[in-house]
Each structure stands twice: as structure tokens, then as C-alpha cells.
């Protein structure tokens with residue numbers, strides 16, 4: 001994990017100020033109580049470790065980013081923070097974001113993914129060979145994997161389709177799409193009513209906003225690694241639908257000429273329909289639930305935010321490194337021994353509120369005591385979770401920008417041999433079984449870099 005200017009939550013220590021002196025300001029650090037949490041890290045954590053539509057608990061909410069990104073990704077969010085002014089600011093920011101909407105101006109097209117090879121959907125091939133298994137195998141609990149956008153629902157229903165929760169329902173006792181005939185051919189093929197959610201289906205946007213071919217298409221018979229057409233031609237109708245004919249042609253010309261990844265502009269609304277369809281496919285409730293912030297001391301989190309949560313996600317105070325308020329309950333006002341007692345209690349309650357077979361993610365960073373020794377926040381966090389009944393499952397290192405760190409630490413290094421720090425630790429815990437927790441989180445699109453430069457086919 002490597003990030004540019006921002007860190008997980010940009011605590012002074014993690015922005016390179018690593019010597020325990022009073023922090024006097026820095027690039028992305030506001031210095032006024034709220035550090036900036038990385039929205040990309042949020043997106044990864046939610047899509048990888050929280051079931052779609054799941055509920056997130058954040059015992060040290062701080063700023064609004066974790067709540068806003070959760071809502072945008074169809075997750076419910078409850079954040080607890082001691083400071084009423086911070087909660088008021090978060091609510092204000094959410095109101096602004098909710099008003100602004102989320103138009104997607106441009107997306108990156110993955111050239112490697114667009115060049116994966118497929119047979120192409122011609123009727124003879126469907127009749128004799130693939131039987132359009134893409135429409136048939138797309139069965140999942142709650143309907144087939146064909147999403148019907150609200151704007152398409154009336155037309156589909158007029159044709160006898162049944163739509164529940166945005167998903168097309170199979171006929172009683174059958175699998176797959178009800179509009180598929182015995183040969184596998186689509187009875188809606190030449191009609192306006194064919195849902196965007198199946199025409200555009202070979203492609204999706206991954207969490208980095210890159211257009212890729214869905215993993216599941218690589219398990220179809222028509223995926224032909226060394227023959228066949230590149231996906232951008234085999235699924236030309238999808239590209240046209242997402243980008244419009246002119247932009248689609250520009251993409252194709254670029255790829256045919258051997259070009260690499262490129263930026264392209266989807267038709268107005270197309271990217272958000274794609275994203276919304278994905279949320280439905282992954283079982284998320286399409287209606288965005290507003291994030292909720294609760295003012296209070298997380299020592300009472302079980303009473304303040306009762307419920308059963310699908311993910312615990314937070315960035316706690318790093319001891320007394322940053323002071324958030326004068327409140328005696330504020331963990332940043334406690335000495336290290338008191339801090340650990342209060343911190344362990346909050347972690348224990350948060351793990352108690354987590355459903356079985358679910359993940360918890362804490363972003364933490366080491367900092368130094370007055371003697372310059374590391375406090376051990378990372379091992380203490382691991383101990384607190386383990387003692388609460390969760391197990392360390394992953395550790396990722398979030399690399400933050402080096403910036404002016406070498407200059408700032410250079411001199412002190414000679415006299416102290418203290419290394420500057422340009423990372424934070426993303427600790428992932430699991431309560432129960434990691435396998436079951438992963439299952440609960442559903443399918444995840446993994447962007448595979450295809451190294452074969454099989455251009456010009």
C-alpha cells in the first residue's frame with residue numbers, strides 16, 4: 001500500500017514528525033484537531049473487509065471521511081466521538097456531499113484487461129457451444145446477477161420480468177435469466193428493454209475507478225486466452241453503452257494502435273449506473289444510508305451504539321501525541337498506563353459488538369515516549385484485540401510520502417540514531433473464522449495485470 005501526500009490518518013508522527021516534540025503543523029495535517037483520513041484506504045477496507053450493505057462501527061470517529069465513504073459504498077456507519085464540535089462538522093460535511101451527488105467525469109481503461117480474449121457472442125456459437133452460460137450461471141441468492149436499474153424496471157415488468165431488490169428473478173424452479181430461451185438466446189436481444197445490467201456486465205469499475213473485465217467472465221467457456229477477440233471488440237456493445245459510440249471508437253482506435261491504459265469519459269450517468277448495479281449485485285441496499293455520528297465517551301460504546309456490526313474500523317488516538325480536547329475522558333489526556341486501560345476496554349466492547357465471522361481494521365502508528373523509545377501502540381493494539389477474542393489476520397503497511405523527512409531527521413539521526421518513519425500499520429483482525437468472514441464479504445473484483453501484450457489481433 002503506497003500513498004502520496006496523505007496517510008491513513010495523518011497523525012503528526014506519521015507525517016514524519018517522529019521525535020515526540022510538539023507538532024507545529026505540516027502539509028496535509030490540519031493541526032486543528034482533525035487529521036485527514038485517506039478515502040482510498042477507506043474504500044479498500046470497505047470493499048475488502050465489510051459485507052455490502054453491512055454496518056460499520058467506529059469507536060474513535062474523528063473526521064467525516066470514514067462515514068462518508070461508507071455511505072457512498074452502501075455501508076451503514078456509526079461513529080462515536082467525544083467532541084460535539086467534530087460531530088457537528090462531520091454532519092455538515094455529509095450534508096454538503098449528499099447534495100453534491102457523485103457524477104463520474106472520467107475513468108481509466110485498463111488496456112491489459114480490455115485485451116483479454118473472448119470468442120464473442122454470435123448466435124451460432126451461443127446455440128452450439130456456450131449456451132450463453134453468462135446469463136445462466138449468474139444465479140445467486142435473491143435473484144440472478146442481472147441488475148435492473150429503476151429506470152428500466154417498468155419496461156422489464158411489462159414484458160413479464162419480476163424484479164426484486166434491483167435483481168431480475170428467475171422463473172419458479174429455474175436458474176438464470178427468464179428471458180433466455182432453450183438455445184440460450186436472448187428474447188430481448190433486439191429490444192430497447194434489454195437491461196444495461198446485462199449488456200454492460202462484462203465490464204466493471206474496480207475500486208480505483210479503472211474499467212476492467214469482471215473476474216467471472218474468465219471462467220466462461222468463451223474466454224480464450226490465446227485466440228479469440230480482445231474484450232473491447234468481443235463486447236463492443238458494452239463499450240458503446242458505457243461510453244457512447246464516438247468515445248468507444250476512440251478507445252478502440254487507441255487499443256488497436258497498441259496503446260496502454262487511457263482515460264475515457266463515460267456517457268453522463270453511465271458510470272454511476274455501473275456502480276449502482278454493482279452495489280446491487282453485491283447485495284447492497286441501493287438506498288444510501290446516511291452515516292451516523294454519536295457524541296460520547298466510547299467507554300460506554302455498548303450503550304451509545306448498541307447493535308450487531310459487520311466491521312469495526314477506526315484510527316485511535318496515538319496516546320497523548322495529539323491532544324483532541326480538554327475532556328478528561330479523552331484518551332489523549334491520559335498517561336500511558338491509563339490510556340492502555342481505557343483503550344483496551346473500548347477495543348473489548350467494540351469486538352463484543354462485532355458479529356461472529358467478521359473483520360476489524362485499526363490503523364495505528366508507533367510514536368515515542370519522552371525518552372525517545374517506541375511506546376508499543378502496535379503490539380498493544382494486537383494484544384487488546386487478541387484478549388478481546390479477535391485474532392490478527394493481516395498487517396498491511398501504509399507507506400506515506402517521504403517529503404521533507406530526510407532533512408528533518410538527518411541532524412537528529414546523528415545524535416540519536418532514530419529513524420524517521422514513513423508508514424503506518426493497518427492491522428486487520430478477525431472474530432471467528434477468516435474464511436467465513438471473507439465469504440460474508442462476497443465477491444471482490446481483483447485487478448489482474450495481464451502481462452501478455454497480445455495487441456493487434
Ligand SMILES: C[S@@+](CC[C@H](N)C(=O)[O-])C[C@H]1O[C@@H](n2cnc3c(N)ncnc32)[C@H](O)[C@@H]1O
Pocket residue numbers: 008009034035036037059060061062063064065080081082083086296297298299315316317318324325329330331332
Ligand atoms: C486519531 S483521532 C481520529 C482521527 C481520525 N482518524 C480522523 O481522520 O479524523 C481520534 C479521535 O478519538 C476521539 N476520542 C478520544 N478519546 C475518546 C473517547 N474516550 N471516546 C470517543 N472518542 C474519543 C478524539 O476526539 C479524536 O477525534
Ligand code: SF4
Pocket residue numbers: 119120121122125126130131132133134135220221222223
Ligand atoms: S459472454 Fe460468452 S458465454 Fe456469454 S453469450 Fe457471450 S460468448 Fe456466450
Ligand code: SF4
Pocket residue numbers: 132135146177178179180181185186187188189194195198199
Ligand atoms: S436479458 Fe438476455 S442477455 Fe440479459 S441476462 Fe437475460 S437472456 Fe441474458
